[in-house]
Amino acid sequence: MDLDKTLSWLSRELFSNLSEDSFRVLKILAKNGPLNQKEIGIKTSKFASSFDRWGVKNRLEGTRPTWGLIPNDYVYKINVNKKESKYALTVKGIFASLIQVKFEKIYQVKNYQKFLLANTKNKEIISWIFDFIKFEIMFVMYYNYLQGVDWTKYTMLKEYLSDLHKEFYTSVLAREPKLIREDESPELNFIKESYRMAFYIVYYGIPFVDPKIIYPKASKPDKFTSTELTNIILTNFAKYWYYYIDELSMKSDPKEYVQEFLINLNSESLISQTELVDDIKAKTYAKRFLQQLGYKLKNSL
Numbered sequence: 001m002d003l004d005k006t007l008s009w010l011s012r013e014l015f016s017n018l019s020e021d022s023f024r025v026l027k028i029l030a031k032n033g034p035l036n037q038k039e040i041g042i043k044t045s046k047f048a049s050s051f052d053r054w055g056v057k058n059r060l061e062g063t064r065p066t067w068g069l070i071p072n073d074y075v076y077k078i079n080v081n082k083k084e085s086k087y088a089l090t091v092k093g094i095f096a097s098l099i100q101v102k103f104e105k106i107y108q109v110k111n112y113q114k115f116l117l118a119n120t121k122n123k124e125i126i127s128w129i130f131d132f133i134k135f136e137i138m139f140v141m142y143y144n145y146l147q148g149v150d151w152t153k154y155t156m157l158k159e160y161l162s163d164l165h166k167e168f169y170t171s172v173l174a175r176e177p178k179l180i181r182e183d184e185s186p187e188l189n190f191i192k193e194s195y196r197m198a199f200y201i202v203y204y205g206i207p208f209v210d211p212k213i214i215y216p217k218a219s220k221p222d223k224f225t226s227t228e229l230t231n232i233i234l235t236n237f238a239k240y241w242y243y244y245i246d247e248l249s250m251k252s253d254p255k256e257y258v259q260e261f262l263i264n265l266n267s268e269s270l271i272s273q274t275e276l277v278d279d280i281k282a283k284t285y286a287k288r289f290l291q292q293l294g295y296k297l298k299n300s301l
Helices: 003-014 020-032 037-044 053-061 091-097 107-117 123-146 157-166 186-203 211-217 226-239 255-263 267-271 279-292
Strands: 075-079 085-089
Touching: 003 091, 003 123, 020 037, 020 053, 020 075, 020 085, 020 091, 020 107, 037 053, 037 085, 085 091, 085 107, 091 157, 107 123, 107 226, 123 157, 123 186, 123 226
Parallel strands: none
Antiparallel strands: 075 085
């Protein structure tokens, strides 16, 4: 299965009622990052004379005949100063832009990759994180596609992803969706299993955090080595990528996120990373998934 082609197709299906003009704005922001209305208008006016700065304003904010990208959670406004505002993609905007732009080519995604690389030089770990994110997006989109859901005006995608993590076993993976497109459902099992294994790798700290290291030191986070602490940080930002990937555009110093995370680091948050499944089962799934992706594993994993 080609992940990029599948993501593009699913995005088209779930956002089928989004206008071509709106898709153009999303594509421009996906490729260029935060822009002001004038900057967007310069690019969109190439397609139509009416699609200038003011046409962009209408599509961003909405009018009576045109519903807006901002109130429908595709784009958010960044106040640069009293006179200038810029606009950037939300997580939902990233999902919708996958129709036209590959995941790794999206501005916020490239920014997120730089942020992760600032915490580790291990590019293989970054690859694992990105595989997890793409499988999570594909699973969520395909699951909703099979149920005939249209996300054009859906505005709670972050909350949806958060609930998915909280109720991982009791909700999505434990029960089958009410299918509208039953003839296409066999693909769901493959996607579900791929996502399950990707989930184990990142969510249970495999191979970032070994539970045997976490438990003895959980009550004393200051006792972690720099390597252990780095791995814990990476695990957190991989698990909750949907909280950070769009908001990084607003941060002048992304290190603030790391500092905030370390301030709130405690034994309860550490133990919660490993308490849901036993270590052996998690590693079995993790190894199988990584081998299927073509990674060469060290004996220590």
